[in-house]
Amino acid sequence: MRNRSLLVLTAIAATGTLTLTACGSRASNSGSGGSGSGSTTVTIGVDAPLTGSLSALGIGIQNSVDLAVKTANKTNEVPGVTFKMEALDDKAAPQQGSLNATQLVGDSSVIGVVGPLNSGVALTMQKTFNNANLVEVSPANTNPALTQGPNWQTGTKARPFASYFRTATTDAIQGPFAAQFAYSTLGKKKVFLVDNKDAYGVGLVGTFKDEFTKLGGTVAGQDHVTSGASDFSSTVNAIKSSGADFVYFGGEYPDAAPLTKQLKAAGDNISVIGGDGNYDPTYVKLAGTAANGDYATSVGAPVESLPSAQTFVTNYKAGGYSQAYGAYGGYSYDSAWAIIEAVKAVVSANSGKLPSNPRQAVEKAMSNVNFSGVTGTVSFDQYGDATNKQLTVYGVKNGVWTTIKTGTFSG
Amino acid sequence: MHELPQNLVNGLLLGATYGLIAVGYTIVYGIVQLINFAHGEIFMTGAFGALSVYLGLGSGTSMWIAIPLMLIGAIVTSTVIAVLTERLAYRPLRNAPRLAPLITAIGVSITLQQLVWGFYPSAKSPRVFPSLPGGPFHIGGVLIQSADIFVVVAAVISTLFLAYFVRSTRTGRAMQATAQDPDTAKLMGINTDRVIVIAFALGAGFAGIAGVAWGLRYGEIKFDMGFLTGLYAFTAAVLGGIGNIYGAMLGGLVLGLVQNLTAIYIADIPGMSQFSSQSWSSVWAFVILILVLMVRPQGLLGERVADRA
Numbered sequence: 001m002r003n004r005s006l007l008v009l010t011a012i013a014a015t016g017t018l019t020l021t022a023c024g025s026r027a028s029n030s031g032s033g034g035s036g037s038g039s040t041t042v043t044i045g046v047d048a049p050l051t052g053s054l055s056a057l058g059i060g061i062q063n064s065v066d067l068a069v070k071t072a073n074k075t076n077e078v079p080g081v082t083f084k085m086e087a088l089d090d091k092a093a094p095q096q097g098s099l100n101a102t103q104l105v106g107d108s109s110v111i112g113v114v115g116p117l118n119s120g121v122a123l124t125m126q127k128t129f130n131n132a133n134l135v136e137v138s139p140a141n142t143n144p145a146l147t148q149g150p151n152w153q154t155g156t157k158a159r160p161f162a163s164y165f166r167t168a169t170t171d172a173i174q175g176p177f178a179a180q181f182a183y184s185t186l187g188k189k190k191v192f193l194v195d196n197k198d199a200y201g202v203g204l205v206g207t208f209k210d211e212f213t214k215l216g217g218t219v220a221g222q223d224h225v226t227s228g229a230s231d232f233s234s235t236v237n238a239i240k241s242s243g244a245d246f247v248y249f250g251g252e253y254p255d256a257a258p259l260t261k262q263l264k265a266a267g268d269n270i271s272v273i274g275g276d277g278n279y280d281p282t283y284v285k286l287a288g289t290a291a292n293g294d295y296a297t298s299v300g301a302p303v304e305s306l307p308s309a310q311t312f313v314t315n316y317k318a319g320g321y322s323q324a325y326g327a328y329g330g331y332s333y334d335s336a337w338a339i340i341e342a343v344k345a346v347v348s349a350n351s352g353k354l355p356s357n358p359r360q361a362v363e364k365a366m367s368n369v370n371f372s373g374v375t376g377t378v379s380f381d382q383y384g385d386a387t388n389k390q391l392t393v394y395g396v397k398n399g400v401w402t403t404i405k406t407g408t409f410s411g
Numbered sequence: 412m413h414e415l416p417q418n419l420v421n422g423l424l425l426g427a428t429y430g431l432i433a434v435g436y437t438i439v440y441g442i443v444q445l446i447n448f449a450h451g452e453i454f455m456t457g458a459f460g461a462l463s464v465y466l467g468l469g470s471g472t473s474m475w476i477a478i479p480l481m482l483i484g485a486i487v488t489s490t491v492i493a494v495l496t497e498r499l500a501y502r503p504l505r506n507a508p509r510l511a512p513l514i515t516a517i518g519v520s521i522t523l524q525q526l527v528w529g530f531y532p533s534a535k536s537p538r539v540f541p542s543l544p545g546g547p548f549h550i551g552g553v554l555i556q557s558a559d560i561f562v563v564v565a566a567v568i569s570t571l572f573l574a575y576f577v578r579s580t581r582t583g584r585a586m587q588a589t590a591q592d593p594d595t596a597k598l599m600g601i602n603t604d605r606v607i608v609i610a611f612a613l614g615a616g617f618a619g620i621a622g623v624a625w626g627l628r629y630g631e632i633k634f635d636m637g638f639l640t641g642l643y644a645f646t647a648a649v650l651g652g653i654g655n656i657y658g659a660m661l662g663g664l665v666l667g668l669v670q671n672l673t674a675i676y677i678a679d680i681p682g683m684s685q686f687s688s689q690s691w692s693s694v695w696a697f698v699i700l701i702l703v704l705m706v707r708p709q710g711l712l713g714e715r716v717a718d719r720a
Contacts, residue, residue, distance in 0.1 A: 051528060053633060056536045197690055223674075224688040228639055230629045233421035234674030235689045241414055254537060254633070261630055265547065266554055282536050286631050 040354050041082045042343065044069055044336055045104040047097060047115035047125070050089035053228070053254040056282060058117055060326030061139060062087045065114045067312075067319050068336035078344045081354055086110070090121050097121035101128035110134065111362055112339035114332055119143035120199040122164075130161040133360040137165045137338055139331035142276065142299065143203045144172040147383040153206075157383065163363050165384040167331040167338070167375065169299040169391055171200070174275055175207025177391045177409040178297045182246060182273055183215045185393075185405075186295075192244035193222040194235060194259065196251030204275045205250035212248075220244035225255060232259045233266075240268045252277035257286035264290035271295060279327050284396055291396040300375045300390050301406045303330040312374040334373035338380075341369045416553045418671050424559050424628070426667020427566040431621035432644035433651065433659035434573065435614025441590045441654035442610045444509065448516040449496055450618060451641015452523035453489045457619030458540070458632040459531055460488025465541050474544055478561075478623075485619035492523070493615030494608055502604075520638070527634040537633040540626030558627035565620050570660055573613070577656065582609060590654070643670075643696070650700050652713025661711055669699045 046065050048058035062085075069083040086107070088100040097116055104110045105128055112135040116122050119141045126146065129136045138146075147166065149158040182188045191212055195201035209219060221242035223235045236259070239247060247263070249256045249272055260272040272278075272294045279296040287294075303309045309330055316325050325332075342365040347354055355361055370379040379387045393404040432454050439447045447453075464484030468477055496519050504512045527534050546557035577583040588596040589606045597603050625640070626632045643666060651662025673695035677687035686694075703711060 051525075051535075053536060053635065059535075222688075224690045226639075226690040226693065228635065229689065230625065230631075230636060230640070231425050232689065233425065234418070234671050234692060237414055237418055237421065238675055257537070258629055258631060265556060267547070286537055286539060288539070288630070 039080055039082050041084055041109065042111040042354070042358075043084050043086050043107065043109045044339055045107075045110045045113040045115075046085060046087040047090050047100045047104070047113060047121075048087070048117050049092040050087065052091050054092050054117060054252060056323060057140070057280070057326045057328060058089075058092075059323040060329045061115065061117060061332040063319070063321040063323060064139075064312075064316070064325050064329040064332035065336040067316055067321075068333045068340065070319070071315065072337075072340045077340055078347055080352060081343060081347060083340065084109075090116055090118075092118050092121065094118075094121050094124040098124040098128065101125040105129065105132040105134055111343060111358060112137065114139060114335045114339070116141070117328070118198065118200060119146060119203065122146055123199060126161045126164050130163045133163055133363050135163050135165065135339060135342065135359070135363050135366055137167060137335035137366075139166070139328045139335045140168050140276070141166050141200075142168055142171045142174055143199045144170040144207075145199075145203070147385050148172075153210075159383045162384075165335075165338070165366055165380050167334045167373075167378060167386045167388075168276075168328070169389050170385060171204045171207050171275070173389055173409045174297055174299065174391060175204050175209075176211035177407070178248065178273055178275065178295075178393075179208050179211035179215060179217070180409065181295070181297070181393050181405075182248070183212060183217050186246070186271070188246045188271075189217050190220045190243065190245045191217060192220050192239045192242050192247045194239075194247060194249045194251070195222075195224055196227045196255055197224050198227065198251070200252075200275075200277065201250035203250070204277075205248065208248050208250070225251070225259070227251065227255055229255070230258060232262050235259065236263050236266045236268070239263060239270075240266060244270065246271045246273060248272075249274040249278065253280045253283040253286070257283050257291070260294055261287045261290040269293075273297075276327060279394055279401065281324075281401065284399055284401065289399070292398065293396065295393055295395045295404070296401070297391055297393050298327060300331065300388065301392055302394075302403050303374065305403065306330075306375065308372060308376060309374045330374040334375055334378045337371065337373055338366065338369045338378055341371050342366045345369070414552070416551065418675060419668065420553050420555070420559075422668035422671030423664055424562050424667070425671060426647075426664035427562050427660075428621050428624055428628070428663070429640075429644045429647045429666055430660040430663025431566055431569060431617050431624065432641065433648040433663050434569075434617045434656055436645050436648040437651070437653055437656055437659040438586075438610045438614045440648070441656075442586060442593075443501075443505075443607055445501060445512050446516065446645065447501075447611075447614075448513070448641070448645075449500075449519035449523060450493075450614065451637030451639075451644065452520050452527075453493050453496075453615045453637070454618035454622050454625070454641060454644075455632070455634065455637035456492050456523060456527065456622075457485040457489035457615070458622030458626045458636070459527055459534070459538075459634075460619065461485035461623045461626060462538060462540060462632060463488075474541070477541070478543075482620060482623055485623045486616045487619075489615040489619035489622065490612045493611045493618075496523075497608060497611045502607075520641075524634055524637070531634070534634050537631040540630055540632050542630050543627055556628070558624070561627055562624045565624050566660070569617055569620055570657075573617075573656055576613075582606070586610060643693075646696065646700055650703055650710055652707075652710025655710070655712045658710055658712035665699070665711070666696055669696050 048061040090097040195205040276298040279298040345365040346361040392406040394401045461481035543557040647662035647666045651658030670692040674692040678684045
């Protein structure tokens with residue numbers, strides 16, 4: 001008997017460690033660049049979930065950075081410097097992100113990193129990058145604490161890490177923007193809040209709730225769900241009995257799609273509104289007709305509608321990538337390009353040559369980067385946040401995401 | 412009261428699916444004392460097998476024809492994979508210390524997940540699973556989807572079949588004999604290797620059925636769906652008494668009920684509202700597991716087996 005319960009215990013312990021052990025250690029193989037033809041090779045690292053349920057977004061980021069690197073090499077953007085991309089998979093897991101950060105820092109050819117996708121992953125990477133003065137530009141992190149410190153909500157903003165930048169807008173704007181849309185444009189007054197417990201989801205729901213209650217709306221109930229679960233019947237029942245007239249979801253589409261599907265199947269035909277994590281074609285594909293009438297806000301203006309993005313869209317198609325660039329493609333391209341611009345500034349300030357230890361100089365140059373990118377003018381404020389604070393509301397109509405309105409949140 | 416009947420029904424339906432998977436853990440454990448952690452992935456491959464059959468049939472096929480074929484596809488896929496893993500990964504370790512096959516099982520689990528992720532078309536994001544026509548039905552204030560009826564029918568028929576098989580067929584009795592004492596069973600002329608393969612195949616067949624049920628209920632399947640579900644099903648098997656097939660079903664039902672009810676009703680206890688949510692429901696499931704094991708270490712229906720090791 002004792003033997004059996006011991007076995008059961010080891011079994012439970014073993015599965016627990018499963019989540020921790022799935023990480024290989026790849027030897028870094030890139031040297032500090034060839035000096036053959038007088039050209040220095042530098043690496044732009046990418047950290048994103050390349051496997052797992054968010055891999056569609058992650059691979060879009062990887063491909064877009066790859067496109068930026070290839071474009072820079074083709075146009076000889078920085079004379080004497082050749083760029084190369086090295087992508088690491090963080091599996092959307094914070095502990096893997098931390099390992100990847102160490103690996104990227106250890107590779108002396110890495111001059112800047114694009115990523116990660118998840119705010120929760122970014123939290124574990126920032127310090128490692130900052131200690132090495134290695135610039136990190138995220139195309140997708142929206143949690144405000146990443147740039148403005150943990151006390152941003154009480155008004156004491158302090159930038160925790162000078163090496164962290166992002167091209168995405170924060171949830172400090174996205175949540176309230178959605179709240180105003182729901183309250184004023186849609187006229188909904190009673191919300192049920194659902195989050196998936198990660199830094200992004202909780203942050204988004206928090207900022208939404210503050211603005212929504214300030215406007216006069218009421219919170220009918222709240223639930224936290226496990227990411228990756230399939231059965232949301234208890235949440236659906238809680239929503240139904242709360243009498244809410246819409247659901248605000250903080251999380252990503254792999255959880256939001258089954259939730260909206262099960263909610264509508266249970267006969268509660270109310271809108272699910274989410275953030276940029278929901279804005280993905282897969283959401284509609286998975287939820288089917290249940291997605292009709294749902295909304296999502298996303299950072300920036302729709303890439304397809306921007307005249308500045310036409311070249312990017314054409315080049316991406318011509319690049320022969322098998323996966324779509326996804327919600328963050330334009331931002332990833334701009335993130336990589338910001339690093340390239342910073343390198344260019346460093347090189348031209350150093351009489352046409354890359355200094356022997358360029359990381360700190362690149363970090364300094366980032367704050368002065370200003371160029372016209374895929375998503376509009378790209379530059380960073382004193383916290384490292386994008387100065388471009390546009391957001392767009394999308395709605396599902398007849399099975400496709402359609403643009404409802406683009407705007408900026410003020411006050 | 413937050414629609415108590417609906418919550419009970421939802422809990423039982425979830426539990427029935429857990430039960431179908433838990434049967435696989437319990438049969439294999441009963442015979443070779445191996446916790447087959449790859450069983451959750453066997454369940455997942457079954458669902459993907461069914462989806463492949465559906466895609467192969469073309470869109471015009473009636474679901475009444477498609478469902479039996481999908482079930483066959485699921486059962487065949489998961490059984491073949493389970494038998495292969497037994498042959499390649501577990502049999503060479505039959506006489507190794509117990510931890511070795513356990514770790515191997517975890518390795519098999521990761522391998523199967525990655526194989527589906529890497530080689531099944533578009534499996535990198537969740538795949539849409541076909542749904543049953545008809546429904547929903549209102550029965551006394553409870554909303555029942557047509558897929559829910561499938562789950563109930565599948566669970567009842569499978570359990571009855573298993574009970575008949577284990578009790579009344581020669582192979583079933585050979586399985587019981589092997590579970591009680593493999594060495595003596597061997598001396599009595601039972602081919603224990605064959606019995607072990609049958610145990611794996613039987614569990615896998617049930618997992619395949621569960622895979623179809625899961626896909627029909629939730630409308631999507633994904634490469635990593637077996638991990639969490641398999642863990643809950645394993646919990647159900649332990650709760651019901653690992654080694655006992657009825658216990659696996661009962662454990663599944665209890666677990667499903669606990670998860671669904673605690674997610675909603677804990678909030679009604681004053682001061683406990685922060686412990687009530689869909690994500691806390693797994694915590695409560697394990698609290699119940701620990702409480703049950705404290706009173707009945709052998710699980711709800713666990714048998715008093717002689718300590719063999």
